[in-house]
Amino acid sequence: MSVSRRAVGRPRAVSRPSSGLSxxxxxxxxxxxxxxxxxxxxxxxxxxxxxxxxxxxxxxxxxxxxxxxxxxxLESTVRPSLETARTLGDASAPPEARLWALCYQDARLLCTGTHNLGALYLLPEAERVTGFQDLRAELKDAYDDLLARTAAASALPDDERTARSRLVFSLVEGVILIRRDNPGLDPDGTAGATANAALRVGGVPERDLPRLARLGRGLLDAA
The missing domain is CATH 1.10.10.60 (Homeodomain-like)
Incomplete structure (x- = not known):
């Protein structure tokens, strides 16, 4: 885990226009x-x-x-989604809607920002960043838990349910590669399409997706 130091009193090397950043x-x-x-x-x-x-x-x-x-x-690409997952874990909405919301928020986070920070996952050095890997593992567990609660997945054998959960998680992180090849993609459209695709992989019927997307967006708006 990275350790923050107090941001005080150090002169800049050159005079630059203020960006509003510390x-x-x-x-x-x-x-x-x-x-x-x-x-x-x-x-x-x-x-x-x-x-x-x-x-x-x-x-x-x-x-x-x-x-x-x-x-x-690296941690900045995971923490917001993990916070969303923790909030969704206590929500009263159907687990399918909560899973949609998590997939949407996570995919959108990876699609936004000036630079494609998710591409840093591909670095061999990322494997050694234990704080990031711990947070990512916790987020993966949150996906597992939400998917296991859905009607489609609850009836599956454990090994198949685990495989589907890993596919859902990998599909969401796949937007990193999509963004690398298409830098100008629309974050909202990409996140919505990714969340719908993830629920399909999880076994949710196509006819239920519009309703679950509306519920999922409502959860995120209320967060």
Whole structure:
């Protein structure tokens, strides 16, 4: 898990127009761009600091190094969806609608932002970021739990239900590759199509999807 440091009192290396971001956020934005465009291994902390407009020594006031920056970026792609999953776990709506809402929110998160941070999942270094992997495992368990509660999946043998849950989770994360090949895709449209496809994989009848989508959107709007 990444450790945040107090963001106070460090001068910038160069004068830049105000972006409204804190220095820590500037570092993350700069690293996100460089990691996804140039590559993690090919990016140095000096380059991150220069892009963020701060001195390299000042960067270490906020992060312990490049690995900690990567951890923060990776965790930012999971935490919001995990928070949504926790909220949906206590909702009174049908589990199918809650699963739709989680798939939609998760896919939309991976489709938004200036840079395709989800592509960082493909880095070999991501396997060593234990905080991120723990959060992702918890999110995967939330998918398992919601799918297991649906009428279609509850009657399935355990191994088939697990396989379907893994397929649903992989389908949602598949938007990372779709975005890589189609940078200008519409987040809302892509998220809605992904959530519908995920429920089909989970065994939900096609005729039920419009109703479940309406209920799912209502859950997200109320969150």
């Amino acid at each position: 220095p820590r956020e500037e570092i993350l934005a700069a690293a996100g761009e460089l990691f996804t465009v140039r590559g993690y291994a090919a990016t140095s902390t000096r380059e991150i600091a220069e892009r963020a407009g701060i001195r390299q020594a000042s960067m270490y006031h906020y992060f312990g190094g490049k690995e900690e920056i990567l951890a923060s970026l």
